[in-house]
Amino acid sequence: MTFVHFIQLLLVAAILLGVGLPLFRGLSKTRLFKPVNPEIEEYKHLLVRKEEVLLSIKELEFDFKTDKISEEDYQGVRNKLELEAASILENLDRLEREKKSAASRPAKAT
Amino acid sequence: MNDIGEFALLVALATALYGCVSYIMAVRGNRVDLYLSADKTPLIVWGCVAIASAALWRAFLTDDFSLQYVWAYSNREMGTFYKIASFWGGQKGSLLFWTFLLTTYMSVAYLQNRKKNVALMPYAMTVMLVIVVFFLFLLNFSTNPFERIPLPPEDGRGLNPLLQNYWMVIHPPTLYLGYVGFTVPFAFAMAALITKNLDDGWIRLTRKWTLLAWFFLCLGNLFGAAWAYVELGWGGYWAWDPVENAAFMPLLVATAYLHSVMIQEKKDMMKVWNMSLVLLTFVMTIFGTFITRSGLIQSVHTFDEATLGYFFLGFLGVVIAICTTLIIKRLPLLKSKNELDSFLSRESSFLFNNLLLLGIAFATFWGTIFPIISEAVRGVKITVGPPFYNQVNVPIGLALLALIGIGPLIAWRRATLSNLKKNFVKPVAAALVAGAALFPFLPLDGRADILAYIAFILCVFVMGCILSEFFKGTAARMDLHEESPLAALSALTWRNKRRYGGYVVHIGVVLIFAGIAGSQAYGTHDQKHLQKGESIQIRDYTVTYERLLAKEETSIKSRVIAQLGVYRDGRRVWTGNPEKEFYKGSNQPVSEVDVLSSWKEDVYLILADFTEDEAATIKVYINPMVSWIWTGGWVIAFGTVVCMWPDRLEERRRVMRQKKQDAAFSPAQE
Numbered sequence: 001m002t003f004v005h006f007i008q009l010l011l012v013a014a015i016l017l018g019v020g021l022p023l024f025r026g027l028s029k030t031r032l033f034k035p036v037n038p039e040i041e042e043y044k045h046l047l048v049r050k051e052e053v054l055l056s057i058k059e060l061e062f063d064f065k066t067d068k069i070s071e072e073d074y075q076g077v078r079n080k081l082e083l084e085a086a087s088i089l090e091n092l093d094r095l096e097r098e099k100k101s102a103a104s105r106p107a108k109a110t
Numbered sequence: 111m112n113d114i115g116e117f118a119l120l121v122a123l124a125t126a127l128y129g130c131v132s133y134i135m136a137v138r139g140n141r142v143d144l145y146l147s148a149d150k151t152p153l154i155v156w157g158c159v160a161i162a163s164a165a166l167w168r169a170f171l172t173d174d175f176s177l178q179y180v181w182a183y184s185n186r187e188m189g190t191f192y193k194i195a196s197f198w199g200g201q202k203g204s205l206l207f208w209t210f211l212l213t214t215y216m217s218v219a220y221l222q223n224r225k226k227n228v229a230l231m232p233y234a235m236t237v238m239l240v241i242v243v244f245f246l247f248l249l250n251f252s253t254n255p256f257e258r259i260p261l262p263p264e265d266g267r268g269l270n271p272l273l274q275n276y277w278m279v280i281h282p283p284t285l286y287l288g289y290v291g292f293t294v295p296f297a298f299a300m301a302a303l304i305t306k307n308l309d310d311g312w313i314r315l316t317r318k319w320t321l322l323a324w325f326f327l328c329l330g331n332l333f334g335a336a337w338a339y340v341e342l343g344w345g346g347y348w349a350w351d352p353v354e355n356a357a358f359m360p361l362l363v364a365t366a367y368l369h370s371v372m373i374q375e376k377k378d379m380m381k382v383w384n385m386s387l388v389l390l391t392f393v394m395t396i397f398g399t400f401i402t403r404s405g406l407i408q409s410v411h412t413f414d415e416a417t418l419g420y421f422f423l424g425f426l427g428v429v430i431a432i433c434t435t436l437i438i439k440r441l442p443l444l445k446s447k448n449e450l451d452s453f454l455s456r457e458s459s460f461l462f463n464n465l466l467l468l469g470i471a472f473a474t475f476w477g478t479i480f481p482i483i484s485e486a487v488r489g490v491k492i493t494v495g496p497p498f499y500n501q502v503n504v505p506i507g508l509a510l511l512a513l514i515g516i517g518p519l520i521a522w523r524r525a526t527l528s529n530l531k532k533n534f535v536k537p538v539a540a541a542l543v544a545g546a547a548l549f550p551f552l553p554l555d556g557r558a559d560i561l562a563y564i565a566f567i568l569c570v571f572v573m574g575c576i577l578s579e580f581f582k583g584t585a586a587r588m589d590l591h592e593e594s595p596l597a598a599l600s601a602l603t604w605r606n607k608r609r610y611g612g613y614v615v616h617i618g619v620v621l622i623f624a625g626i627a628g629s630q631a632y633g634t635h636d637q638k639h640l641q642k643g644e645s646i647q648i649r650d651y652t653v654t655y656e657r658l659l660a661k662e663e664t665s666i667k668s669r670v671i672a673q674l675g676v677y678r679d680g681r682r683v684w685t686g687n688p689e690k691e692f693y694k695g696s697n698q699p700v701s702e703v704d705v706l707s708s709w710k711e712d713v714y715l716i717l718a719d720f721t722e723d724e725a726a727t728i729k730v731y732i733n734p735m736v737s738w739i740w741t742g743g744w745v746i747a748f749g750t751v752v753c754m755w756p757d758r759l760e761e762r763r764r765v766m767r768q769k770k771q772d773a774a775f776s777p778a779q780e
Contacts, residue, residue: 004113019147033137043771056523
């Protein structure tokens with residue numbers, strides 16, 4: 001066996017060890033993903049939307065301050081954004097409430 | 111070491127294939143053991159490709175001409191600098207370099223996201239590994255850089271003399287970093303499509319990656335232009351060559367994406383459009399590679415042994431088919447819930463900007479593929495030259511330039527016409543004043559002159575708009591926070607890096623537009639066969655041919671240098687030394703131009719020819735404002751760095767979101 005062959009063998013052995021070890025650690029029963037929870041996905045999305053709408057309100061204020069938008073339009077857009085923010089907050093609250101009640105139900109049952 | 115390098119490529123292919131299969135099986139079977147096993151493969155593949163790359167570099171540095179590739183692109187006389195760069199001088203090495211960068215990007219994306227984004231990661235990694243498999247397949251079975259020569263020759267042929275320039279070390283890696291970088295957003299977009307996880311999570315995840323790839327592609331294009339300017343010796347920097355176009359098109363599509371994606375982030379709309387743009391950008395990068403390596407189109411940039419056309423065409427077809435199918439299948443999920451509040455809004459201006467950018471990209475695409483289509487349909491190859499591109503792209507480009515100014519002054523969601531008028535008064539006035547001031551000095555004889563004149567007026571308008579944005583923002587901050595002007599300006603920029611960094615990028619674009627307009631419309635040149643002491647009179651300059659020098663640089667390279675005195679108003683301002691370089695074994699000498707550059711104009715000297723009686727044919731170009739283009743490039747680079755700078759506020763928001771989510775959906779409650 002030449003030195004080159006030895007190095008090649010070493011490389012293959014190291015790779016096989018690297019990818020093979022997890023297969024023999026008795027993890028096969030562990031599940032990779034929990035089923036996707038649509039509530040969590042919606043909650044995540046709403047949190048991002050909440051941030052974006054709040055940032056949009058800030059930006060709108062800045063645009064108003066720098067004279068890009070009239071007072072009338074500013075009020076109109078601001079109202080719309082505030083309504084959107086309120087609806088997002090409402091939905092977030094709803095999801096939190098639902099989660100809490102779902103968590104307390106089995107506790108009461110026991 | 112060559113054996114090890116070649117073997118490492120084979121092992122990398124096997125590992126990448128295993129990675130693809132095991133990731134898919136892990137996800138389908140929901141098996142954590144397989145997932146953990148697959149999860150090792152991105153780094154292993156990178157390691158193997160790094161070993162192969164190191165082996166090839168070693169072969170270059172040790173003049174190992176037993177490798178056909180090293181023999182073809184290097185020789186003993188070449189300096190270390192060029193031996194390192196010869197790695198990507200030909201098709202085989204450049205494909206290996208591409209794969210090395212691709213696996214490096216993949217590994218960094220993997221390390222960055224493996225714990226944060228478990229849902230998307232296996233899919234994104236599978237997509238990247240599939241792309242890696244394609245390149246590794248080519249490297250192993252079609253264009254192997256470790257191919258041997260049975261009887262190694264004493265010396266190699268050397269790198270193409272045109273490529274022996276310092277830009278060879280800078281331009282290809284920068285361009286490749288751009289091209290390859292778009293694989294990361296593409297992979298995550300595909301992962302989002304596959305998993306139906308189509309909110310803007312994947313966009314936030316890949317925002318910096320997209321910017322980074324855009325940054326490198328932009329610089330790569332500019333470095334290429336600078337290289338062409340100093341090396342090709344035709345006085346210009348952009349020739350609408352198919353390969354230049356191939357690098358320009360993904361840049362245009364990516365620029366459109368970078369703008370329209372902001373609308374999705376703000377208003378949760380245009381999901382289909384953004385998804386299509388990010389996929390199209392990747393497709394364009396593969397198309398660019400296809401152009402360079404297919405042998406279908408002749409260009410100074412194409413590789414000698416360009417034989418991979420069918421492979422790339424097949425790959426391109428598969429990518430387009432998969433992307434289209436996935437987008438169509440996910441259309442119901444990609445539907446926007448919101449719509450534009452008003453036609454007069456920043457969103458609308460972004461939409462127009464997208465249409466114009468894609469218009470230029472399409473015209474460029476059409477001009478690039480037209481010779482192929484004409485040959486296939488009519489059997490005659492009709493070449494599309496610069497007049498076509500200038501005719502179509504210049505007016506669209508000017509409209510785009512105007513939009514760069516208009517966009518920032520329009521408010522998001524809804525703008526008010528009366529306020530718009532008020533905001534535009536000063537920039538428009540500045541543009542009109544500039545137009546009136548320039549009118550007596552600029553000739554307006556032809557189309558090019560008139561378009562350049564319009565471009566200058568628009569440049570002043572756009573600069574006025576951008577500066578007024580900085581000014582108004584600073585004033586508003588000073589008012590709100592009682593800050594000094596400097597503190598307000600820096601806080602304004604620092605707290606809104608994306609917005610104001612973007613404006614800095616726009617300033618760079620304006621400088622580039624001005625440079626292109628000036629150099630294209632008002633340049634002039636002259637060529638004369640001169641005896642010693644004779645001169646060329648051009649504009650304010652007198653260029654006097656003084657003498658011819660011959661130098662033996664190395665045993666394979668000699669130089670003939672013309673010494674030229676450049677006078678302005680009777681005063682000597684510069685001594686120019688354009689030269690011709692002769693390489694042993696190469697029939698064509700290489701012109702090395704000499705340039706006196708200033709913000710106003712470049713004096714660009716070429717030694718076109720010489721005779722035994724020491725007479726020389728000298729070509730002189732006066733290229734106005736070319737340095738504005740390079741300055742614009744650096745300004746764009748600076749602006750992009752500002753945009754990319756880590757945002758602590760955003761990171762804090764992300765952490766807060768995660769905490770809220772954990773609190774609401776903690777395992778205790780589940």
